[in-house]
Amino acid sequence: MAHGLDLIGERWALLIVRELLLGPKRFTHLRAGLPGASPDVLSQRLRQLQESGVVRHRKLPPPVGVPVYELTEWGMGLEPIVTGLGRWAGSSPSLPRDAPIGVDSLVLSLKALFDPHVAGDAEIAAGLRLAEDEFRVIVAGGEIALARGADGHPDMTLDTDPATFASLLRGTRSLAEAAAGGDLRVDGDMGTAERFVAFFRRPVPHPSARNTTPPSPG
Structure with missing residues (x-):
C-alpha cells in the first residue's frame, strides 16, 4: 500500500x-x-x-x-x-453534490453508481452524446462496460449536455422534464431510457459518517 x-x-x-x-x-x-x-x-x-x-x-x-x-x-x-474511491467518496456528508463535473468523470461515475441488483438480467446498449463527446454503455449480466465513441446500433441514445445528464443521475430532474424543457433528446424508446437511468443509485451520506465531531471538553 x-x-x-x-x-x-x-x-x-x-x-x-x-x-x-x-x-x-x-x-x-x-x-x-x-x-x-x-x-x-x-x-x-x-x-x-x-x-x-x-x-x-x-x-x-x-x-x-x-x-x-x-x-x-x-x-x-x-x-x-x-471506481471504488469514487463510490466511497459519494457517501461523504461533505461532498459538494452540486459541484461542476467533467465529462469523463461524469461518464466514469456510472460505474460507481451502477446497481447490479436493480439491473438484474437486463441487456441494454445505450449511447451517450454529451455536447461534443460520444460514449457507449453496455449493461448485461449485472455488469456495466463503458467506452468512448459511438455504437452503431444502440437500443437508445441520450443526447444532452453534461449538466443535464448529471441532474438525471442525481435525481433532481426526470427524463420527461428534461425532454420537455428541450435539454434532452431520446433517440429510441423512452421506456428503455427510463429503465436505464434507474440502474444508477443516487449516492447518499453514510449514517456512520454524520455528526462525527468529538464533543467539546467539559
Whole structure:
C-alpha cells in the first residue's frame, strides 16, 4: 500500500489516471479535464507516471498521427481503485453534490453508481452524446462496460449536455422534464431510457459518517 501511494499518491496523479481510463488523450485534452493543474505540474506528473510504468506516451498511427498519453495494461488495473474511491467518496456528508463535473468523470461515475441488483438480467446498449463527446454503455449480466465513441446500433441514445445528464443521475430532474424543457433528446424508446437511468443509485451520506465531531471538553 505504501509503495502504491509512492506511485500514484502525488496530487493530480490519480486524476490523470481517471482521465485516461476511457482511452488515450492529447496533452491539451488532459489539461481541459484537469483545469486546476498547471501545465508544469501536469507535465511533471505525466513524467512520473511514465517512469513508474503506469502511463506511456506514443504517436497515433496515420491519418491522425498526433502524440497522446495512454494507460499501460498495468495502469488500467487502477480502474477498480478509481471506481471504488469514487463510490466511497459519494457517501461523504461533505461532498459538494452540486459541484461542476467533467465529462469523463461524469461518464466514469456510472460505474460507481451502477446497481447490479436493480439491473438484474437486463441487456441494454445505450449511447451517450454529451455536447461534443460520444460514449457507449453496455449493461448485461449485472455488469456495466463503458467506452468512448459511438455504437452503431444502440437500443437508445441520450443526447444532452453534461449538466443535464448529471441532474438525471442525481435525481433532481426526470427524463420527461428534461425532454420537455428541450435539454434532452431520446433517440429510441423512452421506456428503455427510463429503465436505464434507474440502474444508477443516487449516492447518499453514510449514517456512520454524520455528526462525527468529538464533543467539546467539559
